Amino acid sequence: MAKSVAVDDSSEYVATLKSRGSAAIMPQVEGHVTKIFVRSGARVLDGAPLMQIDPEKQQATVSSQEDTRAAKVAALKYARQQYDRVQGLKASGVISQQELDQARTALDAAEADLRSVEAQVREQQAQLRYYRVTAPAAGIVGDIPVRVGDRVTVSTLLTTVDSPGIMEAYVSVPVERAPQLHLAMPVRIVDSAGSVLAESRVTFVSPQVDDQTQTVLVKAGIENKGTLRPAQFIRARVVWGTRQTPTVPVLAVSRISGQYFVFVAESEKGGLVAKQRPLKVGEIVGNDYVVLEGVKEGDKVIVSGTQFLRDGVPVAPQG
The missing domain is CATH 1.10.287 (Helix Hairpins)
Incomplete structure (x- = not known):
């Protein structure tokens, strides 16, 4: 039987990671670049040489x-x-x-x-x-737009050095959901498989709407344990609250051509028959799928012997 459990009411959005400790590296002198000691993405220590100006x-x-x-x-x-x-x-x-x-x-x-x-x-x-440009702090080297031989001035951006410890996820949330946004609401950083990489909370909600994308900027602080990088695209799951949602056992669900199905026992002519229903499922909680569409709490979900069932076949409850 389908049972109801409390699950997160959430939405996933593409987000961009930015470092809180990002230093723009500009020279204090003018001249031609003669050496570049590092590559983009390299980890450097405080005081490490980055570039040499003639x-x-x-x-x-x-x-x-x-x-x-x-x-x-x-x-x-x-x-x-x-x-x-x-x-x-x-x-x-x-x-x-x-x-x-x-x-x-x-x-x-x-x-x-x-x-x-x-x-x-x-x-x-x-x-x-x-004339020797060094890192102002330990971190990760960003893009290096200059090349050996380029002439640089005190206003030329050579690169950036991002301290990877504390980062922020920049999430663009559709303006329709803006009234539900508030500080401290949970945000989960997830990978492509849906596994949680980091737990966070909203630290900033922009009072303005981006007129081009019709989104609101939301920031969430993240403690980086070495797996995340500045400018990386990630998936941020914004948790709006919890709701009661039906679940069905994973063993009861079959998948055909990318579509999920389940058999439900329905009353017909004084008996019970199997009826196949398409499902839209969410995350797995324990041994159950969260059901977004297809069944409701109390439906008699058939768990065993589903490989032998067809739509309309009579069934009998076990036990």
């Missing part, structure tokens, strides 16, 4: 600044020696205080020049590090 010009600038620093170091050494010499002469009364003051001024100027050049060297060395 550093030759910047290296020349750093080298020139270092040469200038060396000259300033030599000039400071000379100014200090001169000051020490003049200071000794002043102590002996050979030269005036004015000449000592001039030597002190020259020494101070040499020290200031060296400090200025050292600051420039540090700045140019810091700039040089920007």
